[in-house]
Amino acid sequence: MSKKLRPSEPEIPITPMLDMAFQLLTFFILTYRPAPTEGQFSMNLLPAQPATSMEAPAPTEANAPSDLPAGLRTLPTTLRATADGAIAAITIGDNQVSGLDELSKSLAEILADPTLPFDQALIKVDPRLKYADLIRVVDVFARNKLTKISFAELGADDMGAAP
Amino acid sequence: MSASMPGELKAEPNLTPLLDIVFQLITFFMLVINFSQDEYDVRIKLPVAGSARPIDDADLAAQERLVLNIDSRGKLLFNGKELTLTQAIERIKFEAQLYRLNIKTLRGKKVDPGEDLPTRVVIRGDRDTEFAPIYSLISACQASGFRKFDLKAMTGS
Numbered sequence: 001m002s003k004k005l006r007p008s009e010p011e012i013p014i015t016p017m018l019d020m021a022f023q024l025l026t027f028f029i030l031t032y033r034p035a036p037t038e039g040q041f042s043m044n045l046l047p048a049q050p051a052t053s054m055e056a057p058a059p060t061e062a063n064a065p066s067d068l069p070a071g072l073r074t075l076p077t078t079l080r081a082t083a084d085g086a087i088a089a090i091t092i093g094d095n096q097v098s099g100l101d102e103l104s105k106s107l108a109e110i111l112a113d114p115t116l117p118f119d120q121a122l123i124k125v126d127p128r129l130k131y132a133d134l135i136r137v138v139d140v141f142a143r144n145k146l147t148k149i150s151f152a153e154l155g156a157d158d159m160g161a162a163p
Numbered sequence: 164m165s166a167s168m169p170g171e172l173k174a175e176p177n178l179t180p181l182l183d184i185v186f187q188l189i190t191f192f193m194l195v196i197n198f199s200q201d202e203y204d205v206r207i208k209l210p211v212a213g214s215a216r217p218i219d220d221a222d223l224a225a226q227e228r229l230v231l232n233i234d235s236r237g238k239l240l241f242n243g244k245e246l247t248l249t250q251a252i253e254r255i256k257f258e259a260q261l262y263r264l265n266i267k268t269l270r271g272k273k274v275d276p277g278e279d280l281p282t283r284v285v286i287r288g289d290r291d292t293e294f295a296p297i298y299s300l301i302s303a304c305q306a307s308g309f310r311k312f313d314l315k316a317m318t319g320s
Contacts, residue, residue: 014178021185028192038203039215039318040285044310045301085293127295131233131288132210135316139212153298 041138043149075110075118075146078154079137081126087133088126100140107144120148127153203287204232204240210290212316227265227282229258229309235289237296248296252303259307280308287315 078091090097093110097103110116121141125134141149232240239251246254262282263274274280284304288297301312 014182018178018182018185021182021189024189025185025192028189028196032192032196037217037318038209038315039212039217040313040315041212041215042283042311042313045305045312085291125294125298127293127298129294130290131292131294131297132290134294135210135212135290135314138314139214139316142212142214151298151301153295 041135041142041147043147045150073117073119075121076124077121077137078124079126079129079134080154081129081133083128085128085130085133087129087137090137100136103137104140104144107140107146111144111146119146120150121146122150122152124152124154203230204234204243206234206240207232207287207289208235208291209287209315209317211318213318215316215318217318227262228285228313229255229262229282229304230285230287231255231300231304233286233288233292233297233300235291237292239300248299251300255300255303255309256307259304259309263308274308276308278308279310281311282309283311283313284309285313285315 075093076091077093078089079087080089080091082088087100090099090103092103092106095106097106110118123134123137123141138149141147234240234245238245238247239254240246241251241254259280262280263276266272266274266281284301286297286301304312
């Protein structure tokens with residue numbers, strides 16, 4: 001193994017290759033965007049129900065935990081908004097709660113009660129409510145392990161009844 | 164300008180290790196670049212939710228997804244263009260037809276217009292968007308046969 005170069009051995013010019021490699025490197029550095037830390041709430045949303053109906057979509061055979069009709073197993077929740085889109089009032093079942101902490105507490109109590117058959121929720125949302133606030137409410141439901149959620153838009157009649 | 168004298172020693176830097184490092188860096192950036200992020204519009208400021216589940220890479224690769232970016236005024240951003248609600252609904256219908264055609268062509272399975280599509284709809288709504296336009300788009304998706312939805316949010320507190 002001789003490491004000596006013979007005088008006649010051709011030399012490969014590395015400089016153009018290095019130039020090109022640096023150009024490629026610059027391109028990749030400039031176009032690089034670190035992946036955002038996005039998460040998601042995955043849900044199966046069946047076709048829209050009328051806003052006035054408390055009937056939740058019929059469960060499939062596989063996920064039906066009891067023989068009760070879907071309407072009785074659905075926890076109705078209503079979100080009313082202020083004019084600027086913030087949460088004005090939250091009603092869960094028949095109870096009005098004052099904030100997300102109280103919603104979480106109330107939801108935990110409802111789900112822990114073995115006499116109540118709720119395993120899904122129908123959230124009726126004020127059309128003016130900001131998406132960020134809706135996601136905060138969905139977050140509360142997800143934290144309490146209630147992930148079968150369907151949405152409906154709060155009708156004008158419901159909004160008229162708002163305090 | 165000095166011409167090298169015969170017999171003079173010429174100092175040539177050894178470029179090979181430098182080239183090795185540059186190629187390694189290029190390889191790294193090529194591997195981490197994610198072209199699929201192009202459908203994620205950077206103008207959308209996602210809401211924050213602590214319990215949003217991180218996206219599973221296996222799911223990401225296995226399932227077809229229709230990404231709907233909805234800006235703070237409730238407009239659907241499709242390929243960087245703003246669409247009105249009517250245009251957005253037409254677009255969703257068209258996409259549903261495309262997915263049906265794709266499934267029929269690639270998997271040989273026919274999905275009738277009344278049947279559910281296996282495609283996931285990824286809703287990337289801006290935190291300041293009102294619920295009404297988002298609900299209209301979700302309803303349009305449901306009417307076109309989409310059933311699986313992912314609501315995007317930033318993880319963290």
